[in-house]
Amino acid sequence: MTQSVETAMERFVRYRATGDPEVRDELVVEHLGLARALARRYSGRGEALDDLQQVATVGLLKAVERFDPDRGLSFTTFAVPTITGELKRHFRDKTWSTRVPRALQELALRLTDSVRELSQELGRSPSIAEIAERLEISEEMVLEAMEVSRSYTASSLDAPVDEESGTSRMDRVLGGDDAGYEAIDQQMTVDYLLSTLSERDRTIVTLRFFENLTQSEIAARVGISQMHVSRLLARALESLHGVIAES
């Protein structure tokens, strides 16, 4: 643990104890670089960088407000998903519904169902031609719908990851190395990256990429549909990109 991280942690403890807005401001300023880096990650998607930095700063403020140093997480581990979630919500609210035609959004939902049905019927992943035939659309439309159903905006970091307990991903982010974001550049490890995912996403990513199971095999093992696995993987990868880009 570096000296600067220790200092920041002590400051968080002080802020929790006193609620002193001056301490809060110091903490926000200290981590503005993180918010800016994450905002940059989402630039070039039709939104001005200034606006995104504001959105990211709001996320940072929320993270500073909610961060509990006693839980043993590093602030960065906690803040990255919070800020990314704020940015994603911004995109979802501002852009998705207007940019993706409604018909295509609906088609993406039908695609989900048909892939699940066909996978069950055939006992394997269907071809694009088979999906097109089932949906009575062109293969080109199937590919378009795949794009939409994997759209980064379709996922929400704040969506409950555990339907039973209703806890969100943010609540369930686990601690990794207690490194400041300045140090992640050099120190980011697989464990750290995986630790930024929810437990379920982490399981699925591990099964897929470290145990080399297919999506269908994971679906069978975890007890969810292959399409669901596909979506969770897409979402997990998107989230990891955010963490990697921030470094």
Next chain:
Amino acid sequence: MTQTEPGTGEIRLEIPAAPEYLRLARLAVADVGARAGWSYEDIDDLRIAVDELCYAIGAGAEHGRLTLCYQVTEQAIEVRGSGTDTTPLAAPGELARAIIAAVVDEFDLEVDERRFRFVKRA
């Protein structure tokens, strides 16, 4: 922007290296996979590989251009990518490499050269 070179079946795509254009790179590889009759899941793998490798050579930046070449060979799809004036956001770590290795059969990534190549077999 996209052209098929007669005789070779190779598809070449040149796009700005901004994230929103990656969609075209994924759509193109998905189309190549669909034409070859590959499954939804294998096509998803192709898309992940294109996504990860393009990021690795600088697709997340706001400047520069990416060129992708897609080629269907016997029982395999090969994709080559290169970046011009791109700035990778971060060097791909162990995880990114593990992800790519899991979804394709072979790949080379030269971040300094802004170049990659992968092969996935049917």
